[in-house]
Amino acid sequence: MDKRELILNAMQELLKEGNAGIASVSDIARKAGIAKGGIYYYFRSKEEIIDELVDRQYSKIISDCRILVEKSDYKPPDKLGLLLRGYSSGVVDKNLDVYLHSQENAYIHQKSLAKILMELSPIVTSIIEQGNKEGDFKCEYPKEYAEIALSVFTFLLDPGIFEWSKEEITNKMKALANILEKGLGAKSGTFSFLYGG
Amino acid sequence: MDKRELILNAMQELLKEGNAGIASVSDIARKAGIAKGGIYYYFRSKEEIIDELVDRQYSKIISDCRILVEKSDYKPPDKLGLLLRGYSSGVVDKNLDVYLHSQENAYIHQKSLAKILMELSPIVTSIIEQGNKEGDFKCEYPKEYAEIALSVFTFLLDPGIFEWSKEEITNKMKALANILEKGLGAKSGTFSFLYGG
Numbered sequence: 601m602d603k604r605e606l607i608l609n610a611m612q613e614l615l616k617e618g619n620a621g622i623a624s625v626s627d628i629a630r631k632a633g634i635a636k637g638g639i640y641y642y643f644r645s646k647e648e649i650i651d652e653l654v655d656r657q658y659s660k661i662i663s664d665c666r667i668l669v670e671k672s673d674y675k676p677p678d679k680l681g682l683l684l685r686g687y688s689s690g691v692v693d694k695n696l697d698v699y700l701h702s703q704e705n706a707y708i709h710q711k712s713l714a715k716i717l718m719e720l721s722p723i724v725t726s727i728i729e730q731g732n733k734e735g736d737f738k739c740e741y742p743k744e745y746a747e748i749a750l751s752v753f754t755f756l757l758d759p760g761i762f763e764w765s766k767e768e769i770t771n772k773m774k775a776l777a778n779i780l781e782k783g784l785g786a787k788s789g790t791f792s793f794l795y796g797g
Numbered sequence: 798m799d800k801r802e803l804i805l806n807a808m809q810e811l812l813k814e815g816n817a818g819i820a821s822v823s824d825i826a827r828k829a830g831i832a833k834g835g836i837y838y839y840f841r842s843k844e845e846i847i848d849e850l851v852d853r854q855y856s857k858i859i860s861d862c863r864i865l866v867e868k869s870d871y872k873p874p875d876k877l878g879l880l881l882r883g884y885s886s887g888v889v890d891k892n893l894d895v896y897l898h899s900q901e902n903a904y905i906h907q908k909s910l911a912k913i914l915m916e917l918s919p920i921v922t923s924i925i926e927q928g929n930k931e932g933d934f935k936c937e938y939p940k941e942y943a944e945i946a947l948s949v950f951t952f953l954l955d956p957g958i959f960e961w962s963k964e965e966i967t968n969k970m971k972a973l974a975n976i977l978e979k980g981l982g983a984k985s986g987t988f989s990f991l992y993g994g
Contacts, residue, residue, distance in 0.1 A: 703904045704904075706903035706906070707901075707904075709903075710906075713958075717953075740975060741975060741976075744968055744971070744972030745972060748945070748948075748949055748969075748972065751948045754952070755951070756914075756944055772944065774938065774941070775937075775938035775941030775944075775945065778938060779942060779980035782976075782979045782982075783976035783980055785979075
């Protein structure tokens with residue numbers, strides 16, 4: 601394994617142990633079994649390590665989702681459900697989540713939300729385009745609809761930004777299903793998977 | 798003027814001068830014409846001052862918007878346009894914006910986005926409800942629709958989080974108009990004010 605991977609894995613271990621916040625670069629080096637100077641050859645700071653770890657984790661999940669969707673022969677609306685389930689079950693180290701939601705890490709958190717939106721958006725867009733072709737949807741703005749829907753997931757439903765009750769979240773999902781069904785010209789009930797209906 | 802106000806105004810001055818980033822608590826005290834200890838009587842840190850300044854500015858803008866909307870006898874779709882124009886023209890100290898978009902201030906920035914959404918949401922909701930009553934709209938989820946639309950403005954269109962071209966922004970506004978018109982059951986073109994159409 602190359603040293604870069606060793607460092608990222610060490611950081612991930614520290615996160616799992618709940619020690620990421622207090623860990624110094626020396627602690628990370630010790631965990632990775634390399635010299636402290638070796639870390640600075642690859643990363644400028646602990647933040648940069650976390651940053652890349654976040655990137656790596658989300659990229660993996662999202663690329664798994666992409667493959668899952670591409671391989672399936674589901675109809676477009678069901679593909680969106682598949683994507684949501686795939687993404688939710690892939691996500692994510694609970695510890696990374698806790699770390700990202702702490703005040704000092706707001707910048708990395710914000711970048712990760714933007715990254716998730718940007719990487720999921722082409723997958724959702726291509727599903728909407730397929731739905732347009734096959735007659736399930738009728739949508740002039742597939743890319744923008746994808747981004748609007750993903751803004752709800754990445755921002756409005758982020759538990760580090762807002763605090764909603766279970767019931768409030770269900771209502772938001774019902775409303776999202778409702779606005780997407782109308783917007784996409786899909787049958788009523790098409791997006792009931794969003795609220796477990 | 799009470800001391801709290803003097804401190805907030807001093808901070809605002811420093812922002813205008815572009816010195817907010819480097820200013821120390823002593824600098825703020827000097828600007829405000831009070832003793833450094835006097836600051837700590839009201840605020841625990843410079844961040845807390847900025848935080849409250851952000852709060853004060855947005856609260857003022859949003860309450861102006863609320864009054865503007867309540868006083869107008871526009872029809873509900875036009876009220877939404879009025880709200881958008883009122884908000885855009887109220888916002889905000891360019892310097893505060895620059896400050897909020899710097900990496901170290903990501904947490905205050907994120908809190909401000911959530912706050913804007915939470916405070917604008919009841920205004921938008923009540924306009925949608927009025928539209929429901931008067932027959933302009935037909936929407937089962939006024940509150941949630943308001944939040945979805947506001948997520949687009951506060952998150953997807955935030956220039957500190959994403960970098961979009963002018964054309965991309967116009968397309969997002971066209972898509973938002975499109976999904977709102979369909980979702981609310983409003984006439985086509987009702988929301989053309991979103992993209993200057």
